[in-house]
Structures are given as structure tokens and as C-alpha cells.
């Protein structure tokens with residue numbers, strides 16, 4: 001395959017997988033899975049991090065910081081103000097100036113609050129952050145986030161951790177069509193076929209955590225996701241055949257005639 | 260020597276299984292390459308904390324932990340009665356302390372599912388929190404209190420289980436050095452380094468972080484690896500305010516022991532089978548813990564040590580009999596919770612040795628679940 005790099009906030013990336021660091025059974029499995037996934041971007045909840053001394057944090061201490069871009073997230077925030085405060089803390093600690101805005105309205109579904117997310121995105125963009133909001137798969141709000149200056153927009157396929165796969169492929173397709181910044185599917189995917197399908201719809205990347213971390217073999221699953229992203233991306237770029245109602249022989253019917 | 264069952268490994272898991280098997284009438288011999296309790300089990304903080312250790316969702320592993328907690332009151336009493344050895348068992352409850360407002364959402368969803376599983380939990384804030392645990396930093400925003408969690412003094416428990424084994428007639432052979440599995444397909448035979456041969460009808464493998472060594476002879480994948488835990492203790496005599504609960508944070512925990520020490524753990528290091536203590540590992544603990552309990556800024560730990568937790572690829576222990584060799588049993592890979600899980604593991608192993616089927620949800624712990632050796636992603640069916 002030719003080089004098929006892409007960019008987020010001016011940063012060139014080759015891997016199209018962003019991996020969450022939560023939920024892994026232990027640091028060894030986590031590090032092996034990170035390696036197997038080929039990811040260049042790691043995401044984690046800011047509230048879980050030991051911000052006074054990031055290199056001593058229980059999770060980040062195992063990661064070689066120069067190898068990865070950190071995408072800290074504001075999970076747990078329920079308002080824009082709270083998310084903004086958390087993002088500022090993360091930047092002040094020298095962690096990263098990328099931030100995933102994650103503001104949940106409901107503790108059972110953890111679905112994003114679109115209004116607060118838009119507000120936080122506006123504020124953080126003005127403050128110079130590279131902002132990647134997690135949002136519902138609604139084309140209208142996704143467009144508004146792009147207009148507010150989001151470096152990428154990250155619609156969920158389904159609620160976080162459910163593994164339900166892409167509940168609304170139609171909307172996801174529209175979002176890809178209407179946005180010019182990268183679209184990254186964040187949350188709700190379950191397995192490799194979900195990932196391939198998302199990539200075939202033309203999204204630029206995938207962010208996931210649970211399907212890898214909670215697999216029976218997280219390391220093998222990380223590799224599977226890497227391959228699924230590549231397969232889906234190649235299929236998208238190659239152009240699939242149209243669907244037809246009836247069969248048409250691939251060898252051409254003439255060849256079946258015996259003389 | 261010949262008997263009903265040989266138990267390989269004398270940590271808390273092997274010892275507890277041996278005791279339970281003996282209580283059910285079997286002739287048991289336990290083989291330990293070093294001293295009993297000389298590895299992870301002697302290093303543990305002894306917390307019995309299914310709720311604080313499972314913060315996401317009530318899966319099979321949580322269920323196993325909770326089941327074991329419910330067995331503890333009777334189990335620890337039985338160990339005391341049989342051994343005549345006392346040890347600390349403290350029903351203190353726990354506090355999971357958070358320092359960000361943003362942690363409240365996660366605490367609330369945890370509270371909701373854990374209460375429906377008997378945690379009796381509640382969220383404490385403000386003066387209620389500082390009344391409950393006066394030494395805490397005033398920067399603590401809230402804590403989830405789980406009154407049913409408790410702790411034991413792990414080295415004493417391990418020693419007591421060993422004495423209970425001896426008192427009830429388990430033959431314990433320690434300091435055997437290298438032990439080789441000579442035969443296992445029909446009957447079981449093992450050679451110790453000194454030339455002694457041990458035979459039995461059945462074998463239980465409970466060799467903790469070393470259990471992967473059995474992968475090759477048995478032909479099954481046993482993806483267990485060591486994760487080192489470094490931990491330290493402070494002298495905590497009468498002049499100091501005693502901690503009333505187990506205290507957890509996202510970075511580690513604090514446990515007040517009756518013997519006048521305060522234990523602070525623990526790192527999770529990728530360091531192979533190296534059990535040394537490092538400057539960096541302990542500094543990490545002393546840096547965060549004073550932010551939770553400010554008085555720790557004034558003192559230095561007097562004791563530092565480390566142990567190897569047996570970690571499994573999917574985070575769950577291996578408990579049960581082998582599919583194709585019904586006389587071989589495995590109990591290993593208990594990672595951070597082997598002290599907690601010892602009674603339930605002993606009960607499940609004794610049940611399966613007696614031929615009882617394990618409950619269906621225990622399928623999550625089947626020792627065969629990772630398939631055969633070399634059955635990688637692209638071979639086999």
C-alpha cells in the first residue's frame with residue numbers, strides 16, 4: 001500500500017487507531033496490546049492521572065512518552081465549565097495540548113451532552129487547544145463542532161462500552177460527507193467487522209478501548225483491530241462493487257458452454 | 260510416597276486448597292520448592308475488597324470475589340480453630356477517595372450497581388467524610404464508603420493455613436528445589452531435586468506466577484506472567500491517628516494493621532521474575548500517599564518489600580480441572596486478589612475434585628480456555 005497518512009491538528013499520523021488505556025487486566029498486557037495495535041495516539045481520563053507527577057502515574061509510567069501523542073479526555077465532566085477546568089489542568093501539567101472533550105449527560109448511557117460539548121469546544125479552541133470532541137452521531141451538531149474549530153470530530157457508533165456496533169450507518173455516512181476535518185468513530189464498536197465497516201463508510205480513524213482491553217486475548221485483538229482498519233480503509237479507497245439482486249458469473253457465462 | 264492428590268505450590272492458594280481437600284477426607288501431600296508463603300502470599304497487603312477492586316461492572320470475576328468475601332468470616336474462623344494460630348481479621352470497611360469533581364459521576368454509577376450487589380455503599384462528602392476519616396486531605400472531594408470490605412494480615416493468615424494443614428494431616432514438603440513432572444497422563448509422579456519421588460492419583464497445580472512452566476508438559480496455553488508489586492510500611496504507634504478504613508485511590512491504597520504499622524501499596528511493574536525493591540518504585544508510593552494522608556509527608560517507611568502477582572492474559576484466574584485430563588486441576592493466576600479469593604478457590608477446587616460440576620458462570624475461569632500450545636491465530640480450525 002502507498003503511504004496513506006493523514007493529519008489531525010497539523011500532526012501527521014500513519015496509524016488510524018487511537019487506543020484507550022483503561023480497563024486492561026495489567027500493565028504488561030496493556031503495553032503488549034499498544035504495541036500490537038500500532039497506535040500513535042493514547043487516550044485516558046484526566047481525572048485518573050496523577051497530574052503532579054505524570055511520569056509516576058500508575059498507568060503512564062509504563063509508556064514511553066516520546067513515542068505517543070497523548071489525547072487526555074474530560075470524562076466525568078457533566079458541564080462545559082467542568083470540562084474546560086479539567087482540560088486546563090491537563091495542559092498545565094505538561095501532559096498535552098490535545099484534548100478529547102467528553103461531557104456526559106446521563107450516568108447510565110454516558111451519552112454526550114451536545115450543547116455543553118459545543119460550548120466547551122468553542123472555549124478550548126479559543127485557548128489554543130487541539131480539540132477532539134466526542135459527540136453523538138448527529139450530522140448537524142458534528143458540522144457545528146467543525147465550525148467551532150474542532151481539529152477532528154468523534155461521533156459515537158453506540159454508547160461507550162456497549163459493543164453494539166454502528167447503530168446508524170446512514171448518519172455516519174452523512175457526517176463523513178459533510179465534514180472536511182477528520183471524522184473518528186469513538187465508542188460503541190465491538191469487534192473487527194464493526195471497525196472495517198466504519199472505515200468502509202469513509203471515516204478517517206477509530207478510537208476504542210473496551211473491545212481490545214476486555215477481549216480474552218487483548219494483544220491478539222489489538223492486532224485484529226489494526227488489520228481491520230487497514231482492510232476497511234483499503235476497501236474504501238478501492239471502491240466496492242455495487243450490490244445486485246441476481247447472480248452474474250464471474251467467469252462469464254460463455255466459458256461454461258461446452259462445444 | 261503415594262496418596263490421593265499432590266498439591267504443587269505452597270502459597271495461600273495451594274495451602275487453602277490442601278486444607279479444604281483434607282477436610283473433605285482426601286490424603287494430601289503439598290510440595291513447595293522454597294518455603295511455604297515465601298512468594299506473593301507473604302507479600303500481600305491482605306485486603307478483602309471485591310468492590311474497590313472491581314469498579315466497572317459486575318462480571319464473573321467480580322462475582323467470584325464477592326462470593327469469596329462472603330465465605331471469609333467462617334473460613335478464617337475455621338483456620339483459627341484448626342490451627343490454634345491467631346491472626347488479624349479486621350472488618351473495617353473501605354473508602355475509595357477521589358480528588359476531582361469529575362470523579363463523582365463514576366462513583367455514582369459504581370454505587371448504583373454495587374449497592375444492588377450488596378455493597379451497602381454510600382458516598383461521603385464534606386464533614387461526613389472527614390468525621391469518618393479525620394486524617395484525610397481536605398482536598399478530597401468525596402469517597403465511596405463500602406462497609407462490607409475488610410482485611411487480614413496476609414503473612415499470618417498464610418502461616419495459620421499452613422499450621423492448619425499440618426494439624427489436620429496434610430503432608431507438607433518444603434524447600435524441595437526443582438520439581439519435575441515425570442508422569443501425568445495416567446497417574447501422577449513428580450521428582451524432587453534430592454531424588455525423592457512423589458506419586459498420587461491426582462495433581463493440583465497452584466504455582467502462582469510460575470504456573471506457565473507447566474504449559475509445555477501439559478500441552479496447553481497458560482498465559483500467566485509475573486507483575487511485581489512493591490509495597491512499604493510505616494511505624495504507626497499510639498501517637499498517630501489510626502486509619503479507620505482501608506483507603507483506596509486511583510494510585511494505590513493504605514491499610515492500618517493492628518500490629519502498629521501502616522501499609523502502603525503497591526506498584527505494578529513489568530520486571531520479569533525480579534523481586535527487588537527499587538528507589539523509583541517506593542518513591543512513587545511516598546509521593547502520592549502524602550497527598551491523601553498529609554501526615555505521611557513527615558515520616559519515612561521502615562520496611563519495603565516486593566512480590567510477584569500471577570497475572571493472566573484476560574485478567575481472570577485459572578480454576579478447575581483440565582478438559583482432557585480429569586485428574587489434573589489448576590488453581591493459579593489470582594493476580595491482585597489471591598488472598599481474597601483463597602476460600603472460594605479452595606471450595607471450587609474441592610468440589611471439582613469430588614466430581615461435582617462447577618456453576619456455569621465459573622466457565623470464565625476454565626484452565627483450558629486459551630487452547631492448546633501453538634494454537635495461534637492462524638493455525639488449527
Ligand SMILES: Cc1cc2nc3c(=O)[nH]c(=O)nc-3n(C[C@H](O)[C@H](O)[C@H](O)COP(=O)(O)OP(=O)(O)OC[C@H]3O[C@@H](n4cnc5c(N)ncnc54)[C@H](O)[C@@H]3O)c2cc1C
Nearest residue numbers: 268270272298299300304305306467488566596597598599
Ligand atoms: C505487593 C502485593 C500486594 C498484594 N495485596 C493483596 C491484597 O491486598 N489482597 C489480595 O487478595 N491479594 C493481594 N495480592 C495478591 C496475592 O498476594 C496473590 O494473588 C496470591 O498471593 C497468589 O497466591 P499463590 O498461592 O497463587 O502464589 P504464591 O504465593 O506466589 O505461591 C506460589 C508458590 O508456588 C511455589 N512454586 C513455584 N513453582 C513451583 C514448582 N514447580 N513446584 C513447587 N512449588 C512451586 C512458589 O515457590 C510459591 O511459594 C498482593 C500481591 C502483592 C505482590
